[in-house]
Amino acid sequence: xxxxxxxxxxxxxxxxxxxxxxxxxxAGYPNAKMEDIAKACGASKSMLYxxxxxxxxxxxxxLEEHLASLLKAIEQxxxxxxxxxxxxxxxxxxxxxxxxxxRRRHMVTMNDLRFLPKAxxxxxxxxxxxxxxxxxxxxxxxxxxxxxxxYKPYALMLIGMLNWTETWYxxxxxxxxxxxxxxxxxxxxxxxxxx
Amino acid sequence: xxxxxxxxxxxxxxxxxxxxxxxxxxAGYPNAKMEDIAKACGASKSMLYxxxxxxxxxxxxxLEEHLASLLKAIEQxxxxxxxxxxxxxxxxxxxxxxxxxxRRRHMVTMNDLRFLPKAxxxxxxxxxxxxxxxxxxxxxxxxxxxxxxxYKPYALMLIGMLNWTETWYxxxxxxxxxxxxxxxxxxxxxxxxxx
DNA sequence: CCTACCGATCGGTAGG
DNA sequence: CCTACCGATCGGTAGG
Numbered sequence: 001x002x003x004x005x006x007x008x009x010x011x012x013x014x015x016x017x018x019x020x021x022x023x024x025x026x027a028g029y030p031n032a033k034m035e036d037i038a039k040a041c042g043a044s045k046s047m048l049y050x051x052x053x054x055x056x057x058x059x060x061x062x063l064e065e066h067l068a069s070l071l072k073a074i075e076q077x078x079x080x081x082x083x084x085x086x087x088x089x090x091x092x093x094x095x096x097x098x099x100x101x102x103r104r105r106h107m108v109t110m111n112d113l114r115f116l117p118k119a120x121x122x123x124x125x126x127x128x129x130x131x132x133x134x135x136x137x138x139x140x141x142x143x144x145x146x147x148x149x150x151y152k153p154y155a156l157m158l159i160g161m162l163n164w165t166e167t168w169y170x171x172x173x174x175x176x177x178x179x180x181x182x183x184x185x186x187x188x189x190x191x192x193x194x195x
Numbered sequence: 196x197x198x199x200x201x202x203x204x205x206x207x208x209x210x211x212x213x214x215x216x217x218x219x220x221x222a223g224y225p226n227a228k229m230e231d232i233a234k235a236c237g238a239s240k241s242m243l244y245x246x247x248x249x250x251x252x253x254x255x256x257x258l259e260e261h262l263a264s265l266l267k268a269i270e271q272x273x274x275x276x277x278x279x280x281x282x283x284x285x286x287x288x289x290x291x292x293x294x295x296x297x298r299r300r301h302m303v304t305m306n307d308l309r310f311l312p313k314a315x316x317x318x319x320x321x322x323x324x325x326x327x328x329x330x331x332x333x334x335x336x337x338x339x340x341x342x343x344x345x346y347k348p349y350a351l352m353l354i355g356m357l358n359w360t361e362t363w364y365x366x367x368x369x370x371x372x373x374x375x376x377x378x379x380x381x382x383x384x385x386x387x388x389x390x
Numbered sequence: 391c392c393t394a395c396c397g398a399t400c401g402g403t404a405g406g
Numbered sequence: 407c408c409t410a411c412c413g414a415t416c417g418g419t420a421g422g
Contacts, residue, residue: 028309030225034405044407045406055405111306114223145389149369150378156363157356157382164355174344183345187352191386194340204394229417241419242395250417 013051015041017065018101020058025104029059029112060120063113066105067127070094074134084141089185091138095162096169096184097177107166135159142189158188208246210236212260213296215253220299224254224307255315258308261300262322265289269329279336284380286333290357291364291379292372302361330354337384353383 019040023032034055038045052058077090098106113124135155140146146154161184171177214235218227229250233240247253272285293301308319330350335341341349356379366372 028225030223031310033403044409046407046409049406050407053406111309114306115226139387143387143389153364153370153375153378154382154387156359157379160359160362161352161356164351164358167355168351169348175348180348183348184352187349187386188382189386189388191382191384192334192338192349193384194338228415239396240417241397244418245394248418 012041012043016043016048016051016058017062021062021101021104021108024059024062024108024112029108029115056116056120059108059112059116060124062105063109063116063124064127066102066109067124067131069102070106071127071130071134074131078134078138084138085185085189087138088142088188089181091135092162092181092184092188096165096181103166106163110163110166132156132159161188204246207236207238211238211243211246211253212257216257216296216299216303219254219257219303219307224303224310251311251315254303254307254311255319257300258304258311258319259322261297261304262319262326264297265301266322266325266329269326273329273333279333280380280384282333283337283383284376286330287357287376287379287383291360291376298361301358305358305361327351327354356383 016037020032020037023036023040026032027036034045034048037058038048048058052061073094074091077094078087081087081090109124113121116124132152132155135158136151139151139154139158165180165184169175169177169180175183211232215227215232218231218235221227229240229243232253233243243253247256268289269286272289273282276282276285304319308316311319327347327350330353331346334346334349334353360375360379364370364372364375370378
């Protein structure tokens, strides 16, 4: 009789991904050792290979999970909010008010996706493109007067600004996350000049 | 009689940095092999070690050179242009209209600085902070009415948007670089909404 | 004792 | 689940 899959199989998978995310975010994917991931979640290196066949599989699972949940959060907010300006605010909040958990994964997505083999990047890049399309759609409803080709560049400017925020914004600093969201939304909608 | 330092010592140093920049930008610093850098500039690996004592020294020299020249270009444009709005446009142009040469180095700076030992990051992070301060100063002259602490966050939003541009913008696409600069400057100054 | 290189190889490390 | 270990690789070095 084959042994049953351990009851806490999913818990352990999550624990591995959490430890790995912290290490990848700190040291970068290529510098993070399988040995270190194992130690960080109180497991042996061999144990890791029971859950993930390769190091790349850990990174891939992490990024796919993160991008799918980001996309789901965006779609959900679009369903709940109808007003375009409120939708933008909500889109910004999803990026800025991320938990430390999601923030680490977001950094890893931005920094380390390129270390996967090209073929494994494909489905992840497709998810990223969906996020960009959502933003472009949102911008279209905010200002329908532009030429069609211009929405994606504007979406990329917005998302670039938001992605970069992860590198410098700390929620425990002088600026509360609500205030940062307000400022970003206002900057994007009304610009930087005084009225 | 000691041999003279080769006449083309500086040329070779530049050739090494160019090959390394291309490789680092494509594969990432940790994946780029000294062997590959050597091959790319028609040299032997040992020759590399004559010009740079370690792989980290190559990355450090590249980033320092790039950040110093970025800073110099910014300072020069500030000296040549007095009007704040024109200064912003000029700041944006420095980022967007970079040569392929500088663009690769900029990508490497954004992606691979973290792979240097902490101590070697210090002087480079200081240069980055100067770039941010220049931008904050510029924004202050554009809109002096804000609270003092707000300029740096706005500078980081601008620079984030500009840094991200490197990841998606191709000068040979539908949008000419002049048009992109105009759109970014207008977005930042006037916002996204129609007048 | 210096600089400018080459061919060969060592010591240590990493994923598996 | 552990220790031992492999095949491959890579940054850096030694002799000439």
